[in-house]
Structure formats: structure tokens, C-alpha cells
Amino acid sequence: MERWEPPLAPEPLPSASSRSPLSFFRGQDAVPETVEILIPRIAIAFMLLLPSSGKVPAIWLSVAGPLLVLLLLAGGSLQSRWGSPLSRSAWLMDGLILGILTPILVVNAFAATGSGSLRHAESSVYLQTIVAATIIVIGMILYGSRLRDRQALSWGILFVPAPLSAVALVSAYADFKTTTIVLALAIAWFAAVVVTVIAQVVSGGFAVVFPAIGYVFYVFLAALITGCGFAFGGRPAPVSVVHPVFIVVLGLALLAPLVPSGDGFFGDSFPPRRGTRSRTDRRRGRQRHPQRRSRSADDSVDLDDLEDFRT
Numbered sequence: 001m002e003r004w005e006p007p008l009a010p011e012p013l014p015s016a017s018s019r020s021p022l023s024f025f026r027g028q029d030a031v032p033e034t035v036e037i038l039i040p041r042i043a044i045a046f047m048l049l050l051p052s053s054g055k056v057p058a059i060w061l062s063v064a065g066p067l068l069v070l071l072l073l074a075g076g077s078l079q080s081r082w083g084s085p086l087s088r089s090a091w092l093m094d095g096l097i098l099g100i101l102t103p104i105l106v107v108n109a110f111a112a113t114g115s116g117s118l119r120h121a122e123s124s125v126y127l128q129t130i131v132a133a134t135i136i137v138i139g140m141i142l143y144g145s146r147l148r149d150r151q152a153l154s155w156g157i158l159f160v161p162a163p164l165s166a167v168a169l170v171s172a173y174a175d176f177k178t179t180t181i182v183l184a185l186a187i188a189w190f191a192a193v194v195v196t197v198i199a200q201v202v203s204g205g206f207a208v209v210f211p212a213i214g215y216v217f218y219v220f221l222a223a224l225i226t227g228c229g230f231a232f233g234g235r236p237a238p239v240s241v242v243h244p245v246f247i248v249v250l251g252l253a254l255l256a257p258l259v260p261s262g263d264g265f266f267g268d269s270f271p272p273r274r275g276t277r278s279r280t281d282r283r284r285g286r287q288r289h290p291q292r293r294s295r296s297a298d299d300s301v302d303l304d305d306l307e308d309f310r311t
Helices: 033-053 059-077 085-112 120-144 149-153 155-159 161-171 178-201 205-226 239-253 279-288 303-310
Strands: none
Touching (some): 059 085, 085 155, 155 178
């Protein structure tokens, strides 16, 4: 007589939300997160590089730019199966930087460039755009404060195109034309691609601070090649006073994950020290092992009643 054994349960297939964008075409072979982050940034860089040649119609940026921004915002904000959580955060940040922050920085740089002292209208536009850009940067940092685990440690990768774009516009002060602006921005996004690749390859704490290191190197390289300094080639006040501070603030924003906070960027990324239990673990332990109720006098069992029950 053969012994009956229950059939083995089949291995569960990965859910649709855990698959990578191209897993439908490549089976279970997932596309690395680095590639998912790099593809939109390379697309943005080439979108900006094409008009710099002067052979692309002027309407190119008016059509391709908003369309790419909408795709990035939709892919980053919708909780779909497209990409990993880190990739969706990168797409959302790229869409905000390209669609909201970059136009403000372009207007800011246009008001700051020129010859002679700034007129009242130029100073007003310059200060207003600086305030608007600072508010957007603070909003991005607040968004980053809600990230956890690998996303929090990858904050520099998510945010690095913003400061690089600001420095690129400073370096284009001498010839502030459309072709020069888009070429400078394209170089900034290509630099963001290089920083992203290196920061994803290296490991440990160096990966967290590398975007800030790359930003500092980019600032000094741009100042050395173009001679722009930190304030559009030494423009008078308020540019000479405000813009260097703004450049430094953008660099410090890349180090936001290093701010020590119990509920901040690191959150619960690191395990508690040995011999300690977090408040959440203690609460789960009480739910899993409820306290035993003490036996009262009413719970006592009468032996006579038990004997009658057996009979």
C-alpha cells in the first residue's frame, strides 16, 4: 500500500509590481536599476544636445521637453509595475528638475547676465527666481526626508542633476544664447550620468558622499575652464553675494542624508544595537505572545464535576 503524500505547492511567481519594465520581453531577467535611472537622463541630455547644433527646429524643445516631463512624472508618481521604487523616485526627481526647477534657473541666469550694474527690474527678477528655486529645493529635500533604506542612501544620485544644471548655467554667462544654454545643460546631464554610474558601482559610505564630491569637482572644473567663478563672471550685487551662497546650498543639499535624525533620512535603515529592541519590535512581540491571564478562583475546576463528566 503506497503512502499518500500531499502534492508540492508550485513556486509562486513574482508579482507584477516587482517586475522590471522590460521583464515582459526578457522573461524574469530584470533590468538593473542603474540602467532604469540612466535611460531618462541620457534621453534628457540628447534632447538638450540636439538644438545646440542649430539644425533642429526651434519648436523641438517646446514639444519634446513637456512630453518627456509628463512621462517622467507619470512613471515616477504612479504606483505601477514599471521600475523599482528607486527608479521611480529618480524619474520623479528628474521630471521636477527638468520641468520646474530648470526653467526658473534659466530665467534667473538671464536676469543675472549682462553688462554693467543690474537695474531694479533685473534685481527683482533675480531675487524672486532665487527664492522660488530655493523653495523648490527645500520641497525636494522634504520629499527626500520620507525616503527609507536604499532610496535614502541614494539621495545624492536622485538630486545631483539640480546643482549641476545651476552651475552649468553660470558657466554659460559670456554667451547666454539658446544654443549655449542647451549645450551647457546637456553637459550637466551627461555629468549626472557619469556621477550616477560611479555612485552605483562603488559601495559603502563613499557611495553616499560621491555625488557631493563630483559636484565640487564639476564646480571647480567649470570655473577653471570658463572663468565664471561662482557669480556669472563677477557680476555686481546682489548676484555677487547671493549666487555663491546658492551654489554652496545646493552642494549641502546633496549631503542631506548625512543629517543625524531619528526619524529622518536614515529612519530604520540601520538595525538596532545588539541587545536592544526597537519600540516596534516590542509592540509586535506583545501582539504575538499575549500575556497570560492569571487564574482566578472562578477558574478552578471541581474534581467531582470532572468525574461526572467522564462518566
